[in-house]
Amino acid sequence: MTIFLSIAILLAVVTTAYLSRPLWRDGRGSKTAGIVTVLALLVGSAAFYAWSSRWEWSQAETASTANAMVGKLARRLERQPDDVEGWLTLGRSHNAIGQHPLAIRAFQRADRLQGGRNAEAVLGIAEALMLQNDNVMDDRSGRLFERALELAPESGRALFFAAIAAQNRREVPLAIERFERLLTLDPPPEVRSIIETQVATLRGGAEPAVAAAPASVPSITVEVSIEPSMASRLTPGATLFVFVRTPGRPGPPLAAKRLPAVLPATVLITPQDSMLPGVVFSSGDEVEVSAKISADGSATPKSGEPVGRLTYTVGRDVTRPLVIDGLTP
Numbered sequence: 001m002t003i004f005l006s007i008a009i010l011l012a013v014v015t016t017a018y019l020s021r022p023l024w025r026d027g028r029g030s031k032t033a034g035i036v037t038v039l040a041l042l043v044g045s046a047a048f049y050a051w052s053s054r055w056e057w058s059q060a061e062t063a064s065t066a067n068a069m070v071g072k073l074a075r076r077l078e079r080q081p082d083d084v085e086g087w088l089t090l091g092r093s094h095n096a097i098g099q100h101p102l103a104i105r106a107f108q109r110a111d112r113l114q115g116g117r118n119a120e121a122v123l124g125i126a127e128a129l130m131l132q133n134d135n136v137m138d139d140r141s142g143r144l145f146e147r148a149l150e151l152a153p154e155s156g157r158a159l160f161f162a163a164i165a166a167q168n169r170r171e172v173p174l175a176i177e178r179f180e181r182l183l184t185l186d187p188p189p190e191v192r193s194i195i196e197t198q199v200a201t202l203r204g205g206a207e208p209a210v211a212a213a214p215a216s217v218p219s220i221t222v223e224v225s226i227e228p229s230m231a232s233r234l235t236p237g238a239t240l241f242v243f244v245r246t247p248g249r250p251g252p253p254l255a256a257k258r259l260p261a262v263l264p265a266t267v268l269i270t271p272q273d274s275m276l277p278g279v280v281f282s283s284g285d286e287v288e289v290s291a292k293i294s295a296d297g298s299a300t301p302k303s304g305e306p307v308g309r310l311t312y313t314v315g316r317d318v319t320r321p322l323v324i325d326g327l328t329p
Helices: 003-025 031-052 068-080 084-096 100-113 119-132 139-151 156-167 172-183 191-203 227-233
Strands: 220-226 239-245 255-260 264-270 284-293 305-314 320-324
Touching: 068 084, 084 100, 084 119, 100 119, 119 139, 119 156, 119 320, 139 156, 156 172, 172 191, 220 227, 220 239, 220 284, 220 305, 239 264, 284 320
Parallel strands: 220 320
Antiparallel strands: 220 264, 239 255, 239 284, 284 305, 305 320
């Protein structure tokens, strides 16, 4: 049970972040109402995953700890390498203990054993990519969710994440159609409420791009450039990521921006760019702002990637130069 609950909680955080951002960006209602909404989303998202997942609860109770279970299963698969369900379970287990690259390999093995037609494996790969990518659904994971939906049109998880992928691409009618199809699968009441709220939000209009922040909204503005000696590392099609973090605090950033790597670039970050609802920066906060160039569009840090950072005081500093002048260790 421990493994399943770990996965459910992790994916609850991911799905809550995506579903609730429009509600927080809307700006209507009290802070109390916002907190209640987020709590409802978190509980409901966990319930959604429990409802839609094919995880075998009994498998999670066959070992006293997650690591013991993973090791035992891995050894068994050495003797039974054609066990598709075993590889799927191993992938889920690796995800639950944070070993996302190993999870991806296990899911890929299961998918190969079934000729690239295993929807559960494809979903597992996509979810692992999101979890190791600071809970960001990038183009690669979005394409995988689309592929999973093609393989399993009635899969609740595939519909859910494919709807979010469509929403990220601003394909609002498609996102609404997928969320409404999800409602036909008879989800539990708490899950139904989440989906109906999201559909109503989407029907209210697509979110406008942020061009400027009102004076009352805490914001961070940086002018990102790259050291001339490193300009050769700015390859065509590269992606610029700008992250805001609390100095010295691990975990997902407070906010993030993903842009084409066309430099120099003026980047505005506001609480609308928060990674998790309710976890934002405020005026007076001292934060670390970092920028990195990714050749493959992944937010996950990789050794040798160009990076730069500075300390920024929200509400006091104005536009500050952020120079990419180093490499990720």
